Amino acid sequence: MPRPSLRENVVAAAVDQFHRRGYQGSGVKDITDAAGLPKGSFYNYFGSKEDMALEALRRYGAGREMVRLQDQATPPLARLRAHFEFLQDDVARVGVNYGCMFGNFATESTLESPALRAAVHGAFAHWIESVTGALRDAVEVGELPAGRDIDLLARSLVRAWEGALLHAKVLADRGPMDDFFTGTFEPLLGIQPSGEPR
Structure with a gap:
């Protein structure tokens, strides 16, 4: 099971990247790079870029x-x-x-x-x-x-x-x-x- 702290890093990076660069302008690698993680680790936390965007929207809304x-x-x-x-x-x-x-x-x-x-x-x-x-x-x-x-x-x-x-x-x-x-x-x-x- 992935450590929650690393998932939080990905989510925080996703919120920042999607907000600043939009959905189309933000790639999975951009987000994992911003989180300080290898691209392959993304799939430990999300099944797709769309899934990650949905979580980013929820997190942004909470903010x-x-x-x-x-x-x-x-x-x-x-x-x-x-x-x-x-x-x-x-x-x-x-x-x-x-x-x-x-x-x-x-x-x-x-x-x-x-x-x-x-x-x-x-x-x-x-x-x-x-x-x-x-x-x-x-x-x-x-x-x-x-x-x-x-x-x-x-x-x-x-x-x-x-x-x-x-x-x-x-x-x-x-x-x-x-x-x-x-x-x-x-x-x-x-x-x-x-x-x-x-």
Whole structure:
């Protein structure tokens, strides 16, 4: 049985390589080289490159810290903003040119791999569900009016964020992410420039 620590090295390298170079641009050897292991050892841990990509997507998703959206100690809209600010900081840390792995996989690999397509769909669905939960909490505590279409609002926020990241990649500039907050996040939620809900 392979040692878990070595498998973790492969998974960490896979997340980094797939995020930076995409599915098509990352070969098995690239990943095992980055993990400091011989290429042949890859098959001790994964049956195929697709299997490894599926695990990398799961691991990347876990790193998005969706659980923070459920933190009842923080007001709902504050935790929602903190979530997107965390994502923005993470993009800045990795490099704006690399965008979001979910979005990257959606544009380059889902047509050829039904399994990857389903995984990306599931990742987006989970993300939207998590955002929806925070928005429902916002309605319950009176931060948002009860008449808002919370499901549509959650989908719109996630899709707008992904669009901002795509444009940031094209421009190699974080400006579109900043625009997301002032041009999309705040207007959609009805937040005044002061930070208070209208």
